[in-house]
Amino acid sequence: MEMNINQLPEECISQVISLTTPRDACVSSAVSFAFRSAADSDATWERFLPSDYSSFLSQSVDPVVYASKKELYFRLCHHPLLIDRGLKSFGLEKSSGAKCFMLSARALNIAWGRDLRYWNWISLPNSRFIECAELKEVCWLELGGRIDSRILTPNTAYAAYLIFKLADNAWGLDNLIQTTKITLFGDIVSEHSVCVCPRRVRRLPGGGIEEMGDDVRLPRERQDGWLEVEWGDFDSGEGIDGEVDMSFLGVQGGNWKNGLIVEGIEVRLKH
Template sequence: MIMKRSRRVHEKKDGEDDENTVVCNILRLPEACLAHAISLTTPGDACRSIAVSSAFQAAASSNSVWERFLPPGYGSILARADHPVDLTSTMKELFCSLAQDHVLLDQGTKSFWLEQTSGAKCYMLSSSSLGIAWRENPLYWRRTYLPDSRFEEVTELLAVCWLEVSGKIDSGELSPDKKYSAYLVFRLLNESCGLDCPTQQGFITRDGEIVSAKRIISLHPQTTAQEAAAESGDEQGRGRADEEVSITTVSVSYPRERDDGWMEVELGEFYNRQEDTGILAISLIEHVQLHWKKGLICEGIEIRPKK
């Protein structure tokens, strides 16, 4: 038994020596080779590899690694910034800055940032850049300012029957071979109404062809119709609510609160292939039942990778 245990210990030490030899051999690689290998991973992997050794730390922090994580053509995008972006910092610092905060582009009509884990391009189209039916009529919509918005102005719905909001972006502005989702970013006023109509739809087209399934969009947070009927003591209404929920809520998109205090609701999703070209149009419409709607403050439409 003692002999066997000694053999096992000896074999384990031999294995450890082999492992140490491999590690030592990797550390003998030139920094450029290590950097190239790390650049084939992800920003998260690069940050974790820093803890391996001082050689990995130097390679994983190099400009060659982080420039690869930055999207192609990032320079031309940042050239459209409303305020100059510091390009004299390291590529890692630039990546982290773009992943942590947004940059306003094109006279404040878009904001741009990078998705932290992949470096994919993300945008928000400001409400001022959206196509909104009847917006120029002051009886229906008005432009206003909110201090916690990233844009200089937001758009408030005063009263409409015909609701139509749409934003457009070129497929080439997005990262290729990524699945994206589009969200309406908004806020509701206390007197809001009519924004959960079952004929209110969200969808996405590319050059007129639908690329996402149409879905029912409610701008009011999800609550059960049964609870509302129970609070009013309406037994008959409760039965109607049960029936309505079973029919309509299967494909309804409901909003959720964001970390920045705004709300968002998903309008659709799509895959942006390398070879895809054309203009993407993201739409929210309701012109079937034509119920009166009011109390919506629209900040914009956000387009970011689907998690």
């Protein structure tokens, strides 16, 4: 006796779909009414959401309203929540459901960041956070952040990005290369050279220019209008208790610099 797959209980179809990916679930909803009902069900999308998602919802600065788990999933993909009193944001990577976080400038360790002689704290309309840090003038540029590895999606390849802008009158940032370092459980897992200016030449002290090597990472413009530069990557491991430390240092030559506007550090799935 042959059985039509559409005659299977919705719970069975939902179980099968939940073993695929969010993208596959959306595609399968076009197969038939039975598949659409199962693919859109809360049971399916509950399995795509992180097991601890409710703890982040409870930390949200604003109430999170949703009509279904599928709606919540895509809400977190497109509109990350502000959590931890607005100092961080939490969202999901659309294709996989991996957790993504951003540490605001206020959540970072910025050398002399609380000294108004060197840094301003400003509000920008296109930032997800209330405040951003604007560099007034320093010769020692150092900042970094830390995130608990246990809140990340286990066994996932992550990367850390500085999210920033350059003021129209920025100066002193195009003639030096900064260094970045990522430490996991006390071990250095990534070190790179970066430049926050989006061009592959830099000015020399004598007035000349020099082309930077391909090993220097440059920023790219994001769809939201900010710039980002990748600091490095790491694997989150098995969710063991530990810290991921991310740092950025630009002190070569002792030259003064101005005009870096920091929104935060984003930790998201590495592509």
